[in-house]
Amino acid sequence: TPTPMPTTPKLGFTAVPAGSGNSIVVPQGYRYQVIAPWGSPLFGNSPAWKGDSSETGADQALQVGDNHDGMHFFPLTGADGKELSDEGLLVMNHEYCNYEYFYKPEAGQTYPNAWTLDKVRKAQHAHGVSVIHVKRVSGEWQVQVGSAHNRRIHGNTPMLLTGPAAGHALLQTSADPTGTVALGTLNNCGNGWTLWGTYLTCEENFNSYFGTTSATDTRSALMKRYGLSAKGTSYRWEELDKRFDYAQEANESNRFGWIVEIDPWDVSSTPKKRTALGRVKHENCAMTLSADRHVVVYMGDDQANDYVYKFVSAGQYDAANPQANRNLLDSGKLYVARFDAGAVAGDMMGVGQWLLLDKTANATLAADASFADQAEVLIKTRLAADAVGATKMDRPEWVTVHPTTGEVYLTLTNNSSRTVTDDANPRVSNAFGQIIRWRETGGDAAALAFEWDLFVLAGNPVAYPDRTDLRSGSANVTADNTFNSPDGLAFAPNGLLWIETDGSNSNTGINQGQGNNQMLVADPVSKEIRRFLVGPDGCEITGITFTPDVKTVFINVQHPGEVSGPNAPVPPAGQTVNDVLLANPTAFSKWPEAAPGITGPMGRPRSATVVIWKEDGGVLGV
Ligand code: FEO
Ligand code: CA
Ligand code: CA
Ligand code: CA
Secondary structure (H helix, E strand, O other): OOOOOOOOOOOOOOOOOOOOOOOOEOOOOEEEEEEOOOOOEOOOOOOOOOOOOOOOHHHHOOEOOOOEEEEEEEEEEOOOOOEEEEEEEEEEEEOOOOHHHHOOOOOOOOOOOOOOHHHHHHHHHHOEEEEEEEEEEOOEEEEOOOOOOOEEEOOOOEEEEEOOOOOOHHHOOOOOOOOOEEEOOOOEEEEEEOOOOOEEEEEOOHHHHOEOOOOOOOOOHHHHHOOOOOOOOOOOHHHOOHHHEOOOOOOHHHHOOOEEEEOOOOOOOOOEEEHHHOOOOEEEEEEEEOOOOEEEEEEEEOOEEEOEEEEEEEEEOOOOOHHHHOOHHHOEEEEEEEEEOOOOOOOOEEEEEEEEOOOOOOHHHHOOOOOOOHHHHHHOHHHHHHHHOOOOEEOEEEEEEOOOOOOEEEEEOOEOOOOOOOOOOOOOOEOOOEEEEEEEHHHOOOOOEEEEEEEEEOOOOOOOOOOOOHHHOOOOOOOOOOOOOEEEEEEOOOOOEEEEEOOOOOOOHHHOOOOOOEEEEEOOOOOOEEEEEEOOOOOEEEEEEEOOOOOEEEEEEEOOOOOOOOOOOOOOOOOOHHHHHHHOOOOOOOOOOOOOOOOOOOOOOOOEEEEEEEOOOOOOOO
């Protein structure tokens, strides 16, 4: 039984200043601790974290994965039938791995060392999802190691392809001529959850795992549209695991880019790739109900100049019959958004249309021979959206639905390649990003039209003091709350909007005064935004989920101390990261070493979950 919350409380915490440094900063009166860093044991037979990255592939399959991203807290139920706020299943995505730390340095070898199949398996096992039983004991959150609920799902876990595209010729491979049984989920970025208590993990940059060792470029137009590389990949799986060589298995990549439904309450359940939701580089997804109780799922495709989608189920949700809802995501209509300027161009508000991606009902797609049937529309979702004239957006990342009004908010993180602007994407070479929101006609999530406006145009009034310059941001951006690249986004059940960033942490030039990646809280009514948290150097802040009482929030610190990204510290000239680690394993960040909740040496920086609460036990943010 969810606890009802008052709507739209006011922000009630003291903002924290922007900054750099290797620790977490939270507001006065708040506390935090770190749990479940990469490599933590989950099962009775899990090896302990070794600290020198010497774990094998088999070891990694028994430990928490790497690069924590989207997650959801599924509360356990107490004896009184109410949802608990101090015990539940934390279900978490693991997006990728940082090879520069991921393997033990080997003398005489250059990064990432002599290449073996076990190293491929270790990387595959660091991806996917962890189901982690967590509990607060005497004020401290603990992972319940050995709990029967704990589970690892990774890059080789068998799962089913379901829905309209299942079994299609484009999904068939030599290992699976049925086109229905896939191995693994990869690049698990953002997430969603269903009204019937299951978890949705979203497959984002799957293209980066596919390459070829052959000399010829055999990529199809479909592979090119989804960004598969003509050469080898930085993951190097295609060298030793041939399903990742697109010249040998042309359809394997079509089995990724889906949203996968996982039942976290049944460790023996088979995850399902729901093809009705379309195939893109899924960031996250957000579920709500239409006026007549069809399930509606909003989704972003995170690529510069790609699109925003929604799915409306054919069947209706029945709250009284959870089993009947189990396959609602297998049949329905898929739409892509067009954002129009409306009555006034340049005012950052307008109207929009949902364009149906249907081989029969959409005349453009019906006439287009490049889609043989609806299954091909779903497998080639981006190409179908191109054909119907959807609006090219500034990298659609997370989407979230207001808990009572149904208004939808979506982050557009940045777009360095934008050359032509429109009302919804009003800046060329957009370095800061924006948050767009829309209201469906009649308040019905299944409506075919909507009104939209920009909730915030992120920007930097420190670097651009002229407030008529769009790079200074909208009026709710100040020198005190300036940030760039909004990415993670979630409404708490009490109607406050939490914003997480994944952008430049240089704190110089156009990013002066913005500090490290951070988390902010916004009032959707007044549009006020306050900085709530600053992360450690090199990280992004991502993943967000609340306990039912909104007194505890879980977030993820991803790739702390990253040394391969645009903001990374660089090894000395002539040396690789491997050289530096061999010579001096303490040379780089080892966050969360010495953070609250962590004992013992880390040896490596580790993505980890941060749990935050108020010292007085109150509701967060107010
Ligand atoms: Fe995986 Fe778009 O972030
Ligand atoms: Ca993201
Ligand atoms: Ca991002
Ligand atoms: Ca990321």
